[in-house]
Amino acid sequence: MAVSSGVSAIRRVAIFGGTHGNELTGVFLVKHWLEHEGEITRSGMEVRPFIANPKAVEKCVRYVDTDLNRVFDNQSLRRPADIECAGPTGEHVPTIPHAQTNIQVHWFAQPSRLATVYMRKAVGKWLKLKLKGIEVGPQPQGVIRADILEKMRRMVIYALNFMQEFNEGSEFPPCSIEVFKVLEKTSYPRNENGELAAIIHENLQDQDWRALNPGDPMFITMDGKIIPYEGEHTVYPTFVNEAAYYEKNEAFFKTQKITLSAQSVRCKSI
Amino acid sequence: MAVSSGVSAIRRVAIFGGTHGNELTGVFLVKHWLEHEGEITRSGMEVRPFIANPKAVEKCVRYVDTDLNRVFDNQSLRRPADIECAGPTGEHVPTIPHAQTNIQVHWFAQPSRLATVYMRKAVGKWLKLKLKGIEVGPQPQGVIRADILEKMRRMVIYALNFMQEFNEGSEFPPCSIEVFKVLEKTSYPRNENGELAAIIHENLQDQDWRALNPGDPMFITMDGKIIPYEGEHTVYPTFVNEAAYYEKNEAFFKTQKITLSAQSVRCKSI
Numbered sequence: 001m002a003v004s005s006g007v008s009a010i011r012r013v014a015i016f017g018g019t020h021g022n023e024l025t026g027v028f029l030v031k032h033w034l035e036h037e038g039e040i041t042r043s044g045m046e047v048r049p050f051i052a053n054p055k056a057v058e059k060c061v062r063y064v065d066t067d068l069n070r071v072f073d074n075q076s077l078r079r080p081a082d083i084e085c086a087g088p089t090g091e092h093v094p095t096i097p098h099a100q101t102n103i104q105v106h107w108f109a110q111p112s113r114l115a116t117v118y119m120r121k122a123v124g125k126w127l128k129l130k131l132k133g134i135e136v137g138p139q140p141q142g143v144i145r146a147d148i149l150e151k152m153r154r155m156v157i158y159a160l161n162f163m164q165e166f167n168e169g170s171e172f173p174p175c176s177i178e179v180f181k182v183l184e185k186t187s188y189p190r191n192e193n194g195e196l197a198a199i200i201h202e203n204l205q206d207q208d209w210r211a212l213n214p215g216d217p218m219f220i221t222m223d224g225k226i227i228p229y230e231g232e233h234t235v236y237p238t239f240v241n242e243a244a245y246y247e248k249n250e251a252f253f254k255t256q257k258i259t260l261s262a263q264s265v266r267c268k269s270i
Numbered sequence: 271m272a273v274s275s276g277v278s279a280i281r282r283v284a285i286f287g288g289t290h291g292n293e294l295t296g297v298f299l300v301k302h303w304l305e306h307e308g309e310i311t312r313s314g315m316e317v318r319p320f321i322a323n324p325k326a327v328e329k330c331v332r333y334v335d336t337d338l339n340r341v342f343d344n345q346s347l348r349r350p351a352d353i354e355c356a357g358p359t360g361e362h363v364p365t366i367p368h369a370q371t372n373i374q375v376h377w378f379a380q381p382s383r384l385a386t387v388y389m390r391k392a393v394g395k396w397l398k399l400k401l402k403g404i405e406v407g408p409q410p411q412g413v414i415r416a417d418i419l420e421k422m423r424r425m426v427i428y429a430l431n432f433m434q435e436f437n438e439g440s441e442f443p444p445c446s447i448e449v450f451k452v453l454e455k456t457s458y459p460r461n462e463n464g465e466l467a468a469i470i471h472e473n474l475q476d477q478d479w480r481a482l483n484p485g486d487p488m489f490i491t492m493d494g495k496i497i498p499y500e501g502e503h504t505v506y507p508t509f510v511n512e513a514a515y516y517e518k519n520e521a522f523f524k525t526q527k528i529t530l531s532a533q534s535v536r537c538k539s540i
Contacts, residue, residue, distance in 0.1 A: 031465060032492050060516070140410035142513035146490055148473040194299060202416040220416055222302050243412035246330070 009267050015040065015049040015156065019068050021056025021243070022141040025152045039157070042164045058141055062244055095240045132159070138208065141243050171266040180236050180255035182207065188218055188251045189227065198227055200241045200251060208238045212254075219251070279437045279537050284324065285319040285426065289338050290409040290514070291326025293318070295422045313436040330412055332514055402429070408478065411513050441536040450479065450506050450525035458521045459489055459497065468497055470521060480507045482524075489521070490497045 015033065017026025024219040033040050033049040037194040040047045051057055055064050107154075139145050166172070193203045198219035204212065210217070211234050235254040239245060242252075288495065302429075303310050303319040305487035310317045318467055325334050359415040406422045409415050433525025436442070446470060461469040474482065481504050482488070499505075505524040 028466065028469070036492070041396060140413075140513055142411065143511055144466070144469045145475055145511065146469050147475065149469065194416075196298065199298070199414045199416050199419065201422075205415055205417065222306070240314075241413055241415065243410055249299060 007265060007268055010163045011045055013045055013047045013160070013163065015047065016052040018054070018057040020062045021053055021211050022060050022062050024142065024144045025136065025139065027057050029050065029153055040160060042160050045163065045250065047160065047221060063142070096233050097130050098264050131201050169193040171269055173262060174262060174264045176261040178257055178259050180238065181255055183235065183254045185250045186252050186254060187249045201226060204237065204240055208240050209236055212237050219260050277535060277538055281315055283315055283317045283430070283433065285317065286322040288324070289322040289326040290332045291323055292330050292332050294412065295406065295409065295419050297321065297327050298414050298419065299423055310430060311498045312430050314437050315433060317430065331540060381528045391427050409523065439537055443506060444532060444534045446529050446531040448527055448529050451528050453505065453524045453526055455520045456522050456524060458520045473497060474507065474510055478510050479506055482507050
């Protein structure tokens with residue numbers, strides 16, 4: 001069986017929480033690991049936790065001036081100077097702009113945000129880093145739920161264990177996994193003054209990742225008028241009624257189910 | 271049967287939403303009623319909706335400089351000038367400071383906050399108004415849930431219908447109702463740096479108004495240590511893991527169940 005052996009060992013890992021200062025799972029875990037490094041220490045790797053946006057964390061707000069999810073578009077990435085100013089590389093992370101080949105995997109420990117995928121992809125391409133994100137939710141802004149925290153903590157620990165086993169020469173067999181791929185965003189209906197004209201229908205509330213079929217209720221107006229989903233195919237909404245997206249006028253993201261396959265993988269240095 | 275007939279007819283009603291700018295049920299309903307007054311119009315009464323803290327509503331934050339729930343303590347109420355500056359009587363509600371006998375009932379349409387009861391009691395005592403609050407939740411900050419909105423809307427409409435029937439001479443029979451009375455607040459455990467040392471245990475999460483018995487888990491530390499409730503009597507927690515109360519270090523409120531009784535009531539002018 002074909003084995004991909006083109007992947008180098010992973011020697012440096014940065015774990016980021018607090019890219020959004022009111023997403024407290026990552027903030028709380030990173031603060032814990034800063035004081036208790038044993039849980040994330042792995043032989044043969046340097047693993048360091050960071051708070052990505054300390055000013056936003058201090059105020060417990062998503063961001064102070066600029067949403068870090070929104071600064072890494074293609075245009076800004078053509079101006080590397082901006083990255084050093086505004087990026088996830090702020091005052092607590094001085095090494096990243098100069099570490100293009102040293103930091104192999106750059107973990108964001110942050111709840112309930114798919115959008116950071118864009119940032120990670122863009123920054124990763126530019127810095128030649130491998131960027132992986134873990135987002136767990138739903139969880140209200142400014143709250144730490146024990147169940148969400150435990151999932152996030154386990155996933156980071158599994159990932160570190162995976163990297164260590166990979167470095168030590170374990171071969172991981174081929175696998176496939178069902179995932180949800182974002183298709184498009186759905187906006188809130190607005191009236192002529194720009195005010196919300198309808199809200200998420202209660203049949204759709206709390207139904208992230210569940211099928212939304214043509215004709216199913218999507219929004220409801222104050223007059224009780226139901227606005228149905230009029231697409232042709234079943235979709236799987238997520239980020240339904242997400243507080244952070246009202247200002248962006250995004251009611252939810254439509255996704256489709258797809259299956260990803262991976263070939264087997266083994267560290268090339270073994 | 272004894273009938274209380276000492277209560278005057280209710281002629282003016284103010285409905286407030288947005289005392290906290292990120293509690294969107296009241297904001298959304300008041301904005302709707304400002305445009306569609308028919309739903310709250312009742313014969314024989316003047317009913318007016320208001321946004322209580324328009325600056326906080328614009329920014330979608332709880333408050334800008336001062337939490338309106340916290341400005342009406344006994345000390346500030348001895349200085350009436352402060353009320354006009356900082357109170358719920360801000361620029362959109364110029365009539366209240368001068369309307370001590372005119373506004374009979376002053377409704378706050380606002381979700382998920384018991385604490386405003388303090389403000390209402392204090393202001394009501396000072397202004398000689400009748401202040402009633404409706405709070406419905408739980409609902410994350412910055413979100414409108416259709417189910418919560420519908421409950422809030424129905425409760426305000428029932429209250430207006432009640433007032434109209436009362437004004438028209440209906441006699442309401444005696445009744446009793448089971449309620450939860452706040453006993454005390456429970457703080458988060460903190461470490462020597464003032465950081466959270468434990469979070470709400472998952473057995474207590476989402477269990478507002480449910481019995482918490484002596485020995486039941488209350489908090490859990492990152493080391494997995496469970497901190498149980500060590501009181502002598504069963505209590506009923508509410509505001510469990512409320513985002514707005516982290517800054518006040520309040521993990522939840524303990525309440526007890528009590529039964530309130532009301533005698534029959536009829537308008538004295540009939």
